[in-house]
Amino acid sequence: MRHLVGGLEIVSGLLLVALMSVTGMDVIGRYLFDRPLPGAFEMTELLLAALVFAALPLVSRSGGHVEVDLLDSLLPPGARRALLWIGAAAAFCVLMVFAWRLVLHGLQQAGDGARSISLGIPFAPVSFFGAAGCAVAALFGLVRAIRA
Known part of the structure; x- marks a missing residue:
């Protein structure tokens, strides 16, 4: 799991650098040279x-997801654990449905x-990547609930 987390951190960092680079090149090209980066919006x-x-x-x-815990301190520990499990199960189910739908959407796009x-970039790989991200997020959330 540690390698998966490290890989996701590296991929996220590289994607963020790429996003900043595309935006920076587009802005510089647009305002200094009156030539925006072709396909910058799509990228x-x-x-x-x-x-x-x-x-x-x-x-x-x-x-790191947003959680509302206004009444958490008023509940007994057993109820807090139950709410944690209910939330984890709900998040797991929702994320797995998202993953399933993204796979179907990716298959249709493919x-x-x-x-x-403008750039002719295929959409299916992005959908499949999203499906994988949702599935891994669902599993990570479940593991986090188990460890708590």
Whole structure:
């Protein structure tokens, strides 16, 4: 698991650097040379989608999702554990449904040959990457609940 986390951290970092580079080159080209980076909008969209799905498992593993715990201190420990498990189970189910739907969507995109308009980048790999990110995030959230 440690190698998976390290890999996701590296991929997330590289995607963030790529996103900043594309944005920086587009802004510099647009305002200094009156020549924006061709396809910058598409690259930004796809890089941002990939970054979200690469970072999602890391957020699930660290418990960085938004949680409301207004009444948490008023509940007995058993009820707090039960709520933790209910939340983890719900998040697991939702993320696995997202993963399943993204796989189906990716298969449809692959079958249709769906690509971005100006650069011709295929969409299916992004959908499959998103499905993998959701599945890993679901598992990390479950492991986190087990360890708590």
